[in-house]
Amino acid sequence: DAEQIRELVDIPNGVASRSIFVDEELYRRELKEIFGRGWLMVGHESQVPEPDDFMLSRMGEESVILTRDRQGELHVLLNSCRHRGMKVCRFDKGNTRLFTCPYHAWSYTTDGALVDRAGGLFGVPGWKTHYHEALDKKEWGLISVAQMRNYKGTIWATWDIDAPPLEEYLGSFRYWLDSALNSRSGEEGGSTVLVGVQKWRVKCNWKFAPTNFIGDAAHAVSHKSVNLANISPSGSGRRDERAKGHYAFGWPELGHGGLGFTPRPEEEWEQGSVFGRFPEVSEYFREVFEKRKVERAGETHYQGKGTIFPNTSFHEDQPRTIIVHHPNGPEETEFWRYYLVDADAPEFVKDTLRHYFMTYSGPGGMTEQDDLENWLYASDASKGMIARQFPYNYQQGLGYSEPFDGYPGSVWCGYRETEQNQLIFLKRWSEFMQGWNWDELMHRTPRPDYVPFPLKST
Ligand code: FES
Incomplete structure (x- = not known):
């Protein structure tokens, strides 16, 4: 080969x-x-200036979301619900407290965590009654990239944990x-x-x-x-x-x-x-x-x-x-x-x-x-x-x-x-x-x- x-x-x-x-x-x-x-460019920090801002981007064919969480940290998350794969975000950009999946309403915060709230409209609907509290929500957050780097305002990411630091990659x-x-x-x-x-x-x-x-x-x-x-x-x-x-x-x-x-x-x-x-x-x-x-x-x-x-x-x-x-x-x-x-x-x-x-x-x-x-x-x-x-x-x-x-x-x-x-x-x-x-x-x-x-x- x-x-x-x-x-x-x-x-x-x-x-x-x-x-x-x-x-x-x-x-x-x-x-x-x-x-x-490889290291791929995902966006620019100026596009998500405020807490809970997000913008949709891509890495290869993968749909990803660049977010700034409630604490101001940046994340690059796979835009695919952990339940059955639906896109949790279909807007080019915006501000939200939660990404709520349109399919069965699993909800994620802007740091990718599956909401830790039982019952109700958000979190995992039926977590108590239908999942019998057995679903480990910590294990089922949105997939994050393996590495992310803010380089002078530009946001770069890779799926490979073994990839060298971005600066070494750029030479x-x-x-x-x-x-x-x-x-x-x-x-x-x-x-x-x-x-x-x-x-x-x-x-x-x-x-x-x-x-x-x-x-x-x-x-x-x-x-x-x-x-x-x-x-x-x-x-x-x-x-x-x-x-x-x-x-x-x-x-x-x-x-x-x-x-x-x-x-x-x-x-x-x-x-x-x-x-x-x-x-x-x-x-x-x-x-x-x-x-x-x-x-x-x-x-x-x-x-x-x-x-x-x-x-x-x-x-x-x-x-x-x-x-x-x-x-x-x-x-x-x-x-x-x-x-x-x-x-x-x-x-x-x-x-x-x-x-x-x-x-x-x-x-x-x-x-x-x-x-x-x-x-x-x-x-x-x-x-x-x-x-x-x-x-x-x-x-x-x-x-x-x-x-x-x-x-x-x-x-x-x-x-x-x-x-x-x-x-x-x-x-x-x-x-x-x-x-x-x-x-x-x-x-x-x-x-x-x-x-x-x-x-x-x-
Ligand atoms: Fe997202 Fe079911 S596919 S909640």
Whole structure:
């Protein structure tokens, strides 16, 4: 089995089987080996600010509830009644003292406990009279994730008690994630989610999106209309011009990667305002930049966008977002986009950004539509019995990646246009799918069959 999986991704030759993107059996295995073990992003603490707040989320195909209990503690709970499986919560978000199951009315508090109250409408109806007080309610609370972590406001969870701490899982790539989560003035985790989550479904395999966000710079040609018409909502002109100076970096041992700049001291960092049409907004960004220069002089500022294996991507630059690609069968993905803004930004800045985000990103935005069309048709054209016999090509830049000291554990994959980050993602995919244990996945225990990522021979 593991041997068959290994053959699907041919790292030395830069090719991967199309079945990875269409096969039902492989998809079922992904749910167990990848989504059953990896760290997945569930939401943001700003979405459940008050005691007894909740929001519905997903982990792979599982429906989960992010809650803040009466004491203010956060929880991630499986949205499935312990009695006979009914969803105990069917609202996207809200505030409640109890989740009362519509089927037979078992009721749970926001920390997941089955209510310890006999008789009446809530708790376990008939606990005294029909269950004869024999049902041990402490054993029948909602299922909780094995581990949960609040990382600078973002909530992550895993079903695997043996998974390494989130920080170890992220490695030094987390500094790039920080750049999306910190406020523009550099305040740690100083961001909030603007409005709510934008969600949509597309008939494509879930891996198209993270392998695109990990550094598919060449696909800028898909967005040519935005460039040619100079209609970017940022008003800043050509996307490819703005992208100059970006490089592709990958973490071959962890499966993460992205497009960004080499580390630069803070005083050299400058973000040209992309809001020329909105002077008040430009002024806000100029002010926070100046503040940052003074208060964080000498700090390294990591700038970029990328993918955290398996299904979380982010943009540090505008539009500043986190995107989670939820699998919904081998041929469908449910996209969730969280738009991030400085928590203490003035309302007019937030309002302008809201309009800007909606016109640029998401299913109604200009750039997302180009991407969605590509992924939809690529999925469709890859599932035929003939089509799936021929591999995808990831040879751009093959063998030209070099170790990079700037980010520990990373390699420099070349100037923007390279497909090696995508190969890094698929390499990690293969390792999870082969069933490697965490010691092997985190490279604490070397495996004799380990295939090193091909680096430039000098
Ligand atoms: Fe929930 Fe029966 S399924 S109470």
